[in-house]
Amino acid sequence: MLNSYRFNTTLMRVFVYMVLILILIVTIVPIWLLIVNATRSTFEIQQGISFLPSTHLLDNYGVLEGRGMNLFRGFGNSLFIAVATTFITVYFAFMAAYGVVVYDFPGKKLFYGFIILLVLIPLQLSIVGFYQFMSRFGLTDNYASLILPAVASAGAVFFAKQYLDSVVIRELIDAARIDGASEFGIFHRIMMPIAVPGAFTLAIFAFVASWNNFFNAFILISSRDKYTLPMLIQTLRGDMYRTEYGAIYLGLAITVVPIIIIYAVFSRYIVSGIAMGSVKE
């Protein structure tokens, strides 16, 4: 009886690992092919699939650059937008969340309910109205239109509130008040240092979301030298590169590898952050 139970468990375990390995292959192979092909020449790529890197990384880069693809510029543009967006998102999200967690002002419940409502509403569908509104101030083709809306990120406030609920120490705030600290001084000098791990997790999400954002930039930005990385990626598919497979894969790899490195270092923060942003409701 016990033996058959053990046998069944082992059999089940073998089956589960087989399924997991299958899903692992499906997850990894496309990404691995992308990185490997970035180092192979177009000729090699046409010869067949290989899972081993080759030596043509620099040649491929030469092709990209030779056809006027300024990936460094796009990289810099995306980096600037992502860093600015991240700082604004995190700072103002924690500020609003701190207001909700620490003070009991009339309408607070309503405000927080409203934040949750905003998470459930597809606000991005108003991009056309947003575009026309920005164009009235000459802010289209301007990074301000991509960065400033980060002031009001409902999802980020939701996350920050969940986090602050678990780390705010009221005695510390009261002690600081007795010492004569101002309310904003307490937020900046006492709460924010305590909230660094949560702020950091939120920062990773804000950074990746901005880094990968194609749609908004695609609608709002028009001059070539302001293109972000995903916009440049889109032009890679044009006729100019149709036969330069190695260069195309390299262009893609350049957008993907930094994120993989960030993830390799911080995956713990990221995975726990996703769980925290959803579970407590």
Added chain:
Amino acid sequence: MNLTLSKRNYYGYLFIAPFVLGFLIFGLYPVYNTFYLSFTDTTLMSREANFVGLQNFQRLFADDVFTNAVKNTWLIWLLNFIPQIGIALLLSVWFTSTRLKIRAVGGWRATFFLPNLLMPAAIAALFFSLFSFYGPVNQFLVRAGILPEAMHFLQNVPITRSLVIFIQWWIWFGQTIIIVMAGMTAIPISLYEAAMVDGASSGQMFGRITLPLLKPILIFIFVTSLVGGMQMFDIPFLLTDGRGSPSSSIMTNNILMYLKFSSSRGHIGAASSVGVLVFIMTTIVALGIFYFLRDRD
């Protein structure tokens, strides 16, 4: 210095003020503006705009382009969401099972989540290359003798649609696993122990304990996935020609909105009407689900 308690509480308004201001300017006004524009014939080219009532909406329903886009979006979203939630539930049960004791759960989970962080634009371009006529997939299938000769995958309606569905699944299933698992580990073990004492089978425990207690989380996943899915753009836009080819089979709501927006005259009134209808549809369904399925207490 010594503020009374009630007075001090008004500082809360100062702390939420930047958010509220930012929301009014960058969130609420654009929504209002989009609704307003949808009743006009505004274009990017002309300075004049006239109020045209429901004309934009009538035109949307005059041919089946819009209804086709809505159908496509729902189809692609549903067919990627069902396996997503199914696999997430299955793997979460396995990962949390005290009987199976799967090793390196964190490692599996973290790897499965990786595609979610990669740039969708790059993923679309990657799959475009992988499935192109001279691409690796054709090479592999022909050499392995599975296909007699290379085929144009991305000119085939069922294959292209399946590919979009697969990519959407590939991007999102890892995140769904993490959220579902977090929900499962939050369920007190004592409930399962009590059920085991009463002789419940593992199937019964899943149906009577796990699923009911996961309900809030499943609703959360369902609604956020729906809201995102109805705005699907990058993958179907960049996988083929950006017009939903072949035969408009992967034309989604947002691709249609973009096509109206970028048409030669830049008819943003018409583009707005697409945004407005999808906004209303998604909001009603999302809030409806949230309202009707939530726990009534």
